[in-house]
Amino acid sequence: MKPVSLLWLCAVALFGFDSVLSQTPSYGERGSDLGIQVFQQVARSKPQDNVVFSPHGVASILGMLLSGAHGDTRKQIVTALRYKKNGPYKMLRKLHKTLTAKSNLDAVVIANGLFTQEGFPLEEEFVETNRQNFQSLTRSLDFSNPQGAAAYINEWVNNNTQGHIPSLVKADMLDSALTRLVVVNSIFFKGVWKTRFQPENTKMRPFTAGNGNVYKVPMMSQLSVFNIATASTPQGLKYKVIELPYHGSSVSMLIVLPNEESTALSQILPHISTTTIQSWEKLMHARKVRLLIPKFTAQAEVDLESALIALGITDMFSEEKADFRHIISEPVFVSKALQKAKVIVNEDGTKASAATTAILLARSSPPWVTVDRPFLFLIRHNPTGTVLFMGQINQP
Numbered sequence: 001m002k003p004v005s006l007l008w009l010c011a012v013a014l015f016g017f018d019s020v021l022s023q024t025p026s027y028g029e030r031g032s033d034l035g036i037q038v039f040q041q042v043a044r045s046k047p048q049d050n051v052v053f054s055p056h057g058v059a060s061i062l063g064m065l066l067s068g069a070h071g072d073t074r075k076q077i078v079t080a081l082r083y084k085k086n087g088p089y090k091m092l093r094k095l096h097k098t099l100t101a102k103s104n105l106d107a108v109v110i111a112n113g114l115f116t117q118e119g120f121p122l123e124e125e126f127v128e129t130n131r132q133n134f135q136s137l138t139r140s141l142d143f144s145n146p147q148g149a150a151a152y153i154n155e156w157v158n159n160n161t162q163g164h165i166p167s168l169v170k171a172d173m174l175d176s177a178l179t180r181l182v183v184v185n186s187i188f189f190k191g192v193w194k195t196r197f198q199p200e201n202t203k204m205r206p207f208t209a210g211n212g213n214v215y216k217v218p219m220m221s222q223l224s225v226f227n228i229a230t231a232s233t234p235q236g237l238k239y240k241v242i243e244l245p246y247h248g249s250s251v252s253m254l255i256v257l258p259n260e261e262s263t264a265l266s267q268i269l270p271h272i273s274t275t276t277i278q279s280w281e282k283l284m285h286a287r288k289v290r291l292l293i294p295k296f297t298a299q300a301e302v303d304l305e306s307a308l309i310a311l312g313i314t315d316m317f318s319e320e321k322a323d324f325r326h327i328i329s330e331p332v333f334v335s336k337a338l339q340k341a342k343v344i345v346n347e348d349g350t351k352a353s354a355a356t357t358a359i360l361l362a363r364s365s366p367p368w369v370t371v372d373r374p375f376l377f378l379i380r381h382n383p384t385g386t387v388l389f390m391g392q393i394n395q396p
């Protein structure tokens with residue numbers, strides 16, 4: 001049987017403590033906070049399962065859609081992300097640049113794609129904004145062949161996650177007549193521990209799963225100096241934070257572990273935010289300890305719709321209310337939003353990948369036109385242009 005993970009992999013906080021910390025959250029933190037809230041929603045609905053997730057992936061997809069959104073659809077995204085009303089793009093461009101900077105090049109690979117339907121061109125400004133800010137590639141595909149289009153997108157994701165996510169979209173998510181745009185973000189991270197674990201020290205040891213059962217799992221072990229903090233939730237539940245830095249990059253893994261066996265991870269989770277993560281920095285002390293941590297592989301697929309709706313991003317999923325007038329002239333809405341993620345942790349380090357997508361369809365039912373005000377009518381014989389009758393109706 002597969003052990004259920006008690007460890008919360010803090011993929012959010014991969015960008016460690018040497019980032020510039022300030023009172024106002026950075027754009028990386030604003031996006032991550034929304035992503036953390038999505039994670040909390042998902043984890044609450046699956047308290048016994050492993051969940052792997054990329055907060056930045058969700059923020060990226062929303063950031064890409066943002067420049068095409070209008071009215072309430074836009075307002076809901078901006079509010080949920082706590083972006084400034086006018087042009088978060090300068091900040092997002094900076095964030096994307098920093099994350100993918102040369103010094104990190106081996107560690108973090110981010111790719112963004114806009115896959116469009118042939119013959120249905122997108123608004124140029126939307127494409128240009130995404131190209132400039134997120135280096136988004138744009139490709140037109142033939143969605144009338146959903147198998148072929150899905151295969152192409154999946155190959156692109158597979159390429160950009162170095163084979164870790166071989167398939168993201170299924171052909172049946174792509175409507176052969178109505179698909180207009182598939183937005184995809186992929187993130188691949190590869191890090192080698194600053195101090196590696198010796199494979200000969202890995203032993204089968206007991207691990208108490210979330211359901212209370214005890215399983216034997218391969219437990220890595222090393223005696224080293226680590227940054228460790230003891231922190232506490234507002235309810236007074238204590239937990240430990242252990243930082244495992246990766247070699248040659250500004251990325252760390254942070255492990256969060258409740259102090260008491262009786263404290264469930266779900267009691268700590270609601271307290272996690274980028275502000276909380278920042279607060280750990282002051283509590284960290286370098287300590288020599290023997291750290292025992294399981295090696296593990298976990299993957300998860302998360303449907304984002306219900307979590308985003310719970311967080312107030314509702315209109316974009318509604319055929320009637322979605323307003324993406326700056327993407328394409330025809331009314332479109334998000335019919336599907338999902339993320340797949342995978343993490344492999346072993347003696348050498350970590351490989352983590354995530355792919356997030358939003359699939360936009362044209363409205364299947366034509367928009368309503370309601371004649372609910374005084375109107376004029378004409379009865380015309382078309383071949384001759386003769387108006388046979390006409391009228392004005394003020395009260396039907």
Ligand SMILES: *[C@@H]1O[C@H](CO)[C@@H](O)[C@H](O)[C@H]1NC(C)=O
Nearest residue numbers: 152153154155156157158159
């Ligand atoms: C994936 O990578 C292969 C090998 O580099 C390349 O030939 C192919 O065109 C790539 N596919 C996509 C969809 O980008």
